[in-house]
Amino acid sequence: KAGVTQTPRYLIKTRGQQVTLSCSPISGHRSVSWYQQTPGQGLQFLFEYFSETQRNKGNFPGRFSGRQFSNSRSEMNVSTLELGDSALYLCASSLSQGMGLNEQFFGPGTRLTVL
Amino acid sequence: SQQGEEDPQALSIQEGENATMNCSYKTSINNLQWYRQNSGRGLVHLILIRSNEREKHSGRLRVTLDTSKKSSSLLITASRAADTASYFCAMNRDDKIIFGKGTRLHILP
Numbered sequence A: 001k002a003g004v005t006q007t008p009r010y011l012i013k014t015r016g017q018q019v020t021l022s023c024s025p026i027s028g029h030r031s032v033s034w035y036q037q038t039p040g041q042g043l044q045f046l047f048e049y050f051s052e053t054q055r056n057k058g059n060f061p062g063r064f065s066g067r068q069f070s071n072s073r074s075e076m077n078v079s080t081l082e083l084g085d086s087a088l089y090l091c092a093s094s095l096s097q098g099m100g101l102n103e104q105f106f107g108p109g110t111r112l113t114v115l
Numbered sequence B: 001s002q003q004g005e006e007d008p009q010a011l012s013i014q015e016g017e018n019a020t021m022n023c024s025y026k027t028s029i030n031n032l033q034w035y036r037q038n039s040g041r042g043l044v045h046l047i048l049i050r051s052n053e054r055e056k057h058s059g060r061l062r063v064t065l066d067t068s069k070k071s072s073s074l075l076i077t078a079s080r081a082a083d084t085a086s087y088f089c090a091m092n093r094d095d096k097i098i099f100g101k102g103t104r105l106h107i108l109p
Helices: none
Strands: A005-007 A010-013 A017-026 A029-036 A041-052 A053-057 A064-068 A076-077 A087-092 A112-113 B005-007 B010-014 B021-024 B031-037 B043-050 B055-058 B062-066 B071-075 B085-093 B097-098 B103-108
Touching: A005 A087, A010 A017, A010 A064, A017 A112, A017 B103, A029 A076, A041 A064, A041 A076, A053 A064, A076 A087, A112 B031, A112 B043, B005 B055, B005 B085, B010 B021, B031 B062, B031 B071, B031 B097, B043 B055, B071 B085
Parallel strands: A010 A112, B010 B103
Antiparallel strands: A005 A017, A017 A076, A029 A041, A029 A087, A041 A053, A064 A076, A087 A112, B005 B021, B021 B071, B031 B043, B031 B085, B055 B062, B062 B071, B085 B097, B085 B103
C-alpha cells in the first residue's frame, strides 16, 4: 500500500497570504489528523477528521481550518499567514477515529516558510 | 497542561550500547505511544502501551509505564546507526493527544 502523501513538500509564502496543504491517507484509512511542528512548541495537534467531519480540534486560532472529502483526502488551510506559522505540517492517517487510540501513519510533511 | 517532558533532551551513545529515554506527564492517561522521527521527516509509530499495561516489547524496543509515577521509558537495546533519530512520547486522554518535546538520540560509530 502507498503511504500517506502530502503536497506540496515545501512552500514559501509571505505574511498575509493564505495557504492550502493537502494530505492523501493510506487507502482504507478514514481518519486524518494534522499536526504543526516547530522548534519552539514541538508537535502540536491541530485537528482530526473522520468521515468528513471534524472530530477533534486543538488550541489553534480560527485562521487554521480543514476539511475532509468523501475519499478521505484532507486539506488544511491557513489564512492571513503570520511569521510564526512557519513550521513543518504533518498529516497522519489511521483506520478509525481517535488518533490517540490507534496507530497513526504519518506523511513526510509540508515545510511551510512564511517571509 | 498535560504536556509531557522527555529526558534527556539529547543522548549520544556508542553503537551496540543500550539507550534509555524517559517521559513524564502530569495527569492520568488512557495510553501512551512512542514515535521516532528521522531528521525533518514524518513520524513512525513504535509502540502503544495502555494504562493498564506495565511493559511491552517490540524487537529491540522495550517500553515501560508506571502510572503511579506518571512516567514511561523507552529502551533500545544493541543500538545501531539507523536508530539515530528523535524519539517522542505521546500521551492520550479523553481522545486528546499531547506530544513530548522529544529526545534526540545520536548513535556514534
